[in-house]
Amino acid sequence: MKKYFIGIDLGGTRVKIGLVMDGTVVGRKVISAPSTGGLKEGLPVLRQNIDDLLHEHAVGKERLGGIGLAFAGLADPVAKKILSTNKKYDEAVGLDPEGWVKEHWGVPFFIDNDTRMATVGEWKYGAARDTNDLVVMTIGTGIGTSAIIEGRLLRGRHFQAGCLGGHFSIQYNGRRCNCGNEGCVEAYGSTWCLNEMAKSDAGYPQSLLSRTGSIDLAAVFAAAEKSDALALCIRQTCLDAWSAGIINLIHAYDPEVVVIGGGIMNRSDDILPYLTEKVRRLAWCPWGEVQIRASKLLDDAGILGVVHCLQETI
Numbered sequence: 001m002k003k004y005f006i007g008i009d010l011g012g013t014r015v016k017i018g019l020v021m022d023g024t025v026v027g028r029k030v031i032s033a034p035s036t037g038g039l040k041e042g043l044p045v046l047r048q049n050i051d052d053l054l055h056e057h058a059v060g061k062e063r064l065g066g067i068g069l070a071f072a073g074l075a076d077p078v079a080k081k082i083l084s085t086n087k088k089y090d091e092a093v094g095l096d097p098e099g100w101v102k103e104h105w106g107v108p109f110f111i112d113n114d115t116r117m118a119t120v121g122e123w124k125y126g127a128a129r130d131t132n133d134l135v136v137m138t139i140g141t142g143i144g145t146s147a148i149i150e151g152r153l154l155r156g157r158h159f160q161a162g163c164l165g166g167h168f169s170i171q172y173n174g175r176r177c178n179c180g181n182e183g184c185v186e187a188y189g190s191t192w193c194l195n196e197m198a199k200s201d202a203g204y205p206q207s208l209l210s211r212t213g214s215i216d217l218a219a220v221f222a223a224a225e226k227s228d229a230l231a232l233c234i235r236q237t238c239l240d241a242w243s244a245g246i247i248n249l250i251h252a253y254d255p256e257v258v259v260i261g262g263g264i265m266n267r268s269d270d271i272l273p274y275l276t277e278k279v280r281r282l283a284w285c286p287w288g289e290v291q292i293r294a295s296k297l298l299d300d301a302g303i304l305g306v307v308h309c310l311q312e313t314i
Contacts, residue, residue, distance in 0.1 A: 002022070003021075003063055003065030003066075004021050004064055004065060005021070005310060006020070006054075006068070006307075007025075007062070007068045007070070007303035007305075008050075008083055008306070009118075009301075009302035009306070010033070010069060010071050011033060011141065012072050012140065014031070014033055015033055015042075017030070017046075017049055017050060018061040018300060018304075018307075023304065023308070025300045026057065027053050028053075029052070034182035038092060039091065039095060040091055040092070064107050065107065065314070066110065066307075067105060067109055068117075068307050068310035069306065070111075070116075070118070071113060072141075073088065073113065074113060075111045075160070077227075079103070081097075083159060087136060087178050087192075088141070088142075091279040098111075106313050110306060110310035115138050115161050116162065116305075118144075118301035120153060120304075121300065122134070122136055123148055124305070125296055126295060127296040127297070128168060128257045128259050133256045134259060135246075135255040135258045136234070136258070136259045137166075137242070138240065138262045138263035139190065139217070139265070140191060140263060141192055143242075143245065144163065145164070146162045147252075148181065149255075155168070160228075162253070165245060165248065166184065168245060168249075170184070170185055175188065185242070188241035189241035191216050196213065197234055198210075198215050198234060203230045207228055209223055209234075217238065218263070221267055242271075243279065245276060246258055246292070247278075247282055247283045250279065250290055255290060258290055259293065259294070259295055260293070261294075261297075264297075265294045265298070272292055272294060275292050277307045
């Protein structure tokens with residue numbers, strides 16, 4: 001009997017839940033990330049949505065093969081524990097996600113970093129199926145990264161290798177990042193920094209962005225299309241921060257392909273040409289040119305990646 005698997009991609013803004021069989025997401029639910037109380041308080045809602053998804057597709061517990069969690073932070077996939085977070089789900093470090101899964105569904109469990117799992121997804125099913133040397137950068141609430149080198153997923157002794165590319169410093173005396181470092185890629189090109197960047201500018205009262213409740217990357221790009229001066233400036237800052245981050249990742253991990261994910265990549269035609277040109281001009285790659293590609297899986301990347309890794313452990 002073929003089994004179904006649940007993959008959960010727990011992001012900072014949204015939680016994506018996928019029902020997977022044979023490398024295909026056959027059912028999905030997307031809910032808002034827990035806004036109060038953290039992950040612990042959000043577990044009942046998460047459980048209900050998983051049960052609803054199983055019920056909608058007539059999947060009984062005997063046909064559920066396991067549950068995987070792609071987590072927005074550092075996780076230990078061996079001990080199946082959450083190790084550290086950065087201003088998201090900080091109380092989750094003390095939780096026992098494997099025990100929660102065993103209690104409610106009695107199936108195998110797997111956990112790892114969300115971008116690391118998106119990298120596996122793109123490698124096995126998406127934009128990087130033609131290489132064993134790749135880096136993924138996801139752009140959203142924060143900036144996540146991960147690398148596969150010579151067909152091996154980079155994890156490191158403390159399970160943080162490859163994951164902290166969003167906290168590579170691109171300006172040694174730059175803006176303070178919420179991780180505590182200065183000048184991080186995240187401090188110039190992620191959603192969480194945009195409100196501060198906009199509101200600290202003298203041109204903010206006249207900008208279209210001042211009429212936006214909470215400024216996100218979509219709002220910045222939309223206002224920039226209308227020639228809004230502040231939005232144009234912020235968009236350029238983001239593009240340059242992403243480019244610098246990608247070049248650092250190339251120099252660190254020697255990939256053949258860099259895949260860029262996140263909701264803003266629905267504007268890939270506005271983003272990829274700039275990133276590609278800047279990388280071609282500035283990255284030290286005597287062997288040739290690194291391919292910069294948009295994610296093919298988008299919201300499904302982390303779901304498929306974590307289910308793939310889960311199945312390998314069973």
